[in-house]
Each structure stands twice: as C-alpha cells, then as structure tokens.
Amino acid sequence: MPVQKVKDSSDLDAKVPSHLQRTSITSLTITSEPSHRCVKARVVHIGPVISCAQKDGIEMLRAELKEEDPLQRTAEHTSINVIFFGTLAKDFSQSARQGDVVLLADFTIKKSPSFLRDKLHPCQLEMDGKDDCVYVCPSAKPSHGPSSSEAKYTYVPLNNLKPKTVVNVYGVVTFFKQPFPSKGSDYCSTLKITDQSDVKVGCNIFSKKLEDHPVIFRVGDIIRLHRFKTEMFRDSMSLLNTYGWSTVTFDGTIDSPVVPHTSRKLFHFGESDIRTVQELRQWAANQSWISNDLTVSLSSVKPGMYFDLTCQLLAKAVMDSRCILLKVWDGTKCQHPLLNVAVASDALEGESTVAKDRMNLTANVLVYDNHLEVARDLKPGTFLCFYNLHALLQRAPDQLPDQLEHLSFHLHGGTSYGRGLRSLPAESPALQSFKSVLEKHVDLDEYDEVNDGTLLEIWYTPPEAVVLPNDDETDAEADTGPSYTVRTCEHNMRRLTLARVKRSTSPLLCHVRARVKKYNPQQLYQCLKLFCSNCKTILSVKARVKKTVHRCLCHTALGVQLMQYRLLIQFELEDQTDTLEALLWENAERFFHVSAVDASGSQDLQDKIQTIMDTIQPPDSSLEERPWLDLCVSVYTVKDNDRNRVCYQITNTEIKEE
C-alpha cells in the first residue's frame, strides 16, 4: 500500500482501522506487540533515500517522528526513528515533508542502533511496505487550535505601537536572555525583537513558572506575543506581558517546518501564522544582524572569545557550592590544547571522557553562580547551548611556565550579554548540522568506553620495581591458613600489611596476604576489554560488536589498528590493617589460566572466570568466609593530569588449580 495523503489531521484519526489502538511513542518498548498498534506523530526530520549495501542494495529512508499527543509531550523518548524500506522509502520521500503529521500502522519494532548517539528512543520502527499503513497530513493544515472558526487576531507592526495599549505582535529575536530570577517574585525574560519596519522593541516577560517563558535558542528565532502592554521607557517603546498573555516561538531557519512551540495547551494557530513566520524568516535572512552569528565550534574558538557553543554533555561534577564542571564536546577538534579539570571519578556523573580528552575533543566548562540552577538538572547525553561562554587560556596545575597554556571555558555569573545555558531538544533544528558532525565519531560510540575513568589512566605496564628489603612490620596476625592463589615470582620477601604498602614509595614490588572486599566490574562479561597497544585505548566489548579494529587515536599515520582482547578487573583488597585498590591487568590471563581472546568467544571460559571469582568472593559471604590470597603486588606511578599518582597492580600470581 503506497503512502496516502489526507487533508486534515482529524482525517488521520478517521483512517485508524478499528482493530488498531493508538499508542504513544513514549510507551513503545522492544516487547510491545506492534500488530494492534498505530502511532500518530509529527515528522521532524526526513533523511535521503539511500541504497543499503548490507541488504542487497535495497533502498531505505530514515525519518524522525515526534510525539503529537500533548499529554505525552513532556515525557521521555518522545521522538523515534522510522526506517522505510523499498518502494515505501521512495514513496515517503515524495509524499511527506518536515512538519507533516503522519499515521503509521503495521510497523515492526526493533532496537535502535543509534540510541546511544542520538538519544531519541531505545526502539525504532521499521516499515517494509508490504501491508504497511502510512497516512500523511501536510503541515499546511495546522493541527493545533480551532481549524474552522479562525479567530481574528490583529498584529501591530512594531513601528505602529502606541503607548499604554494592549497588543499582539510578531517579531524576530535580535537579543535574548534566558529566564533569570528577578529581584521580585518572578523569573524574568528579557528580549529585543524587530520586524520589517526595522524598529527594535525591548520586551520583558515576568512569570513565576519557568515553563511559561518563551523557549528561545538563538538570534533569528521568531516570537509571537499575545496581550502585551506597551509603555515608553527611555524614549523607546517597550512591551510587558499582561493578563491573559501568551507567547509562541518558531525556529528562524528558512524552509524549515513552521512548528509552534508553547507551553499553552490551547492556542490559536492558523494559515496566516505560517505565512507571517515565513515572511519574517525571509526578511531577517537579509539583515546584517542575523549573520552576526555568535555560534562557534570548538575547532574555531580563539582564546579570549565570548561565544555561543552548541554541544553535548558528556559528564558533570559539582566543584563547590558556586561552581559546576560540565565536560562537553561538539565533535570538532580544538586548535588549542584543552584544559582538563581533574575530578575524582566518584564525583563525576556520566561517561568517561578519557578517549575524547586524548583527541582534544573535550571542553571543560566551569559554570558559576546563578547558572547552577540550570546546570544542576542537566543529564549526561543532553544537548545544550551555552550563551556568552568565555574562552580563557589557563595554566594547568603544576604546569611549567614555558609550556603551552590550555584553553578553559567559563560561564561567568550574571546575565550580561545574554549569558546563560539551556538544554536543547534532540530534534531541535539548531542541532541538525551538529549531529552530522557527531556521526563521524561513530567509531568511538560503537563501544562503551570503560566507565571508570581511573582505570583508563593505568594502562601502563608497571616498570621494573625495587624489591623492598625485609621489614619488621610483617603481618603477624594474618591467618596462616591456605591461600587460594600462588605466587609465581622468585622474590624471597616477607609479607607486608596493606597499611605498610600504602605508606611505601614507588616503584616497589611486594608480597601481601589479603581478602577480596569487592571487585569491579560486578558483571564479569564487562571485564573483557579491547585494547589498542598503540594508543593505549581501552574499550569495553559489547556482546554484539565483533569489530576488533579501530581508528587509532594518537598515531593517525598508522591508520586502523587491530585491537587485542584483554581482561581487566579492579579489586578492593582488605586485611586487618587497611584496604587497597589493585588492578588485575597485565597478569590477568595467567591469573585465571584463561586467554582473553578465547574467553571472548566461549561461554565456558567466561563461566570459569565467574566460578573463580565466586570462590574468591562468594556471593553474600562475610569477610571471614572469604579465602586468603597470597599476592605479589607492583606499586608504580602514573601521570594523571600532570600529577603523579600511585597505582597498585597484581602481578606474578595465579589461581591454584586442583
């Protein structure tokens, strides 16, 4: 069945076959039974028809749909990808436009392979065209508000405003501040707008409710104001919201769908609004102030600059009561070395940025004072925009005076020059070009990076170590009972307590007797890693990823690198005196008598590792019930953000096999 067009959104509802139940995008899961369901949603993006090499050259098209149900619009996962195959792809490409509302049924639900990257929806819909049902309602017929009885709203051009009147106006935003707390009881939005009359009018909006403030992403966005009061201020006309006020905003991009944004459940929106928005877009595109775009990518940022940055949040950490660190990237490489702000891994929320740090892709943004209110609620993965971000050269701690200074980013306190930040919805038109840049980094995303950034920094093979001479403070109290492990080294040393090991200086090789308090990762399949011996990148292996090559991160001339399977476990050891975190890395295969590459393909070998771990640390066991382990431990130092850091690694030790 080809794609069918209908005239009105209500006609779509009439097309719903009686046996089908309308489902919200939000509630779709991989286990949803699709045969009785249909979705109605707005098309926010249509990709090109492409030929899919993996599927015998069949044509396919990706479209992005957004929830239309107003009750669901604030929920999570309101947007979803739909893949059309075969003739349906071509049909859809010819029949549907961005902004149209579509009704889909008889789709299949698959896991979305791009979810980690686009954060849209864990599932995607697939339609192969055989019996599928696709209805399209063009956006020229608005789906909001009364469609038949168009109420008459009069919009006053900005050069015709008279003082002390209540008016409706349309304008293009030339300046804006994100809502900020006023000294009174409300949040305040401050903007300046203009129209074809070229008169600029200041506008203040006061409301206690943040969600009622207009959502403005950039200069050039278009805003409609209803019931605003005019008043003279410093010889110019200005506008202030008054009883019954409302605002609706639109993206300013020419030829993008005219999609109204407002928190109001009911609002008027008709053909004339679409025309007005299109005319304002056309006019503004030729104005000099619109090309004065402050949006800059990391690749072109210069020291000292104030600029707007569209980016994605990778990780965050509270620094103190007046400062939050946001680690972000925009997929472009900065020309200046970027400052890395060191944070304890347990204070960091979000993914490890170590691989991106190494490629000079991670910008560390320090967000201060009044901006904390917004920054606090941001979740890693969110797309966001900083306004009036300040790029500053800074010396890293411990950095020598003759070394290159690093670029840091500060969102200073206050709202001067529109300083602020806000999250962007994943389908925002402001993000479309940005997302295509991120696509180029898909090779980074195909793997989960190791969650704990501290592990990544400790890939070094421990250096040749000093063997500590005999020491009086051996662990006399330690159980002299059997050990579950055996040391394979030939050092003849007495044991040290963990407390003594911690006080020692590196490099050092020593023997300890300890129990395992806990270990990471708890899900043992996650201990299997892919390791690039060239650039020292460690990647987690997802079960379905079979690729063992990657684009090497430090030596681009070497190109694609083969990665090796490795095992990596972090132990927390304990004896009577202290606890100690020690890695099992270089010695892991010998420790378990299992090769990592074999384990990658064998459930039996993975089970063997699990059995060993269950013996070392029986589930739900008390510390006393756990066996003692005789271990040889290497104490060594790594550079961690220009600081020396002492690490411990289990070496020369194997599990005893009966």
Add this chain to the structure above:
DNA sequence: GGTTAGGCTTGG
C-alpha cells in the same frame, strides 16, 4: 489586578 527589568562581559 501590576514589583521584578528596562541587554552591554571579565572572578573563580
């Protein structure tokens, strides 16, 4: 039934 802000940088 109506204060707040009414753009205009810089510290950390």
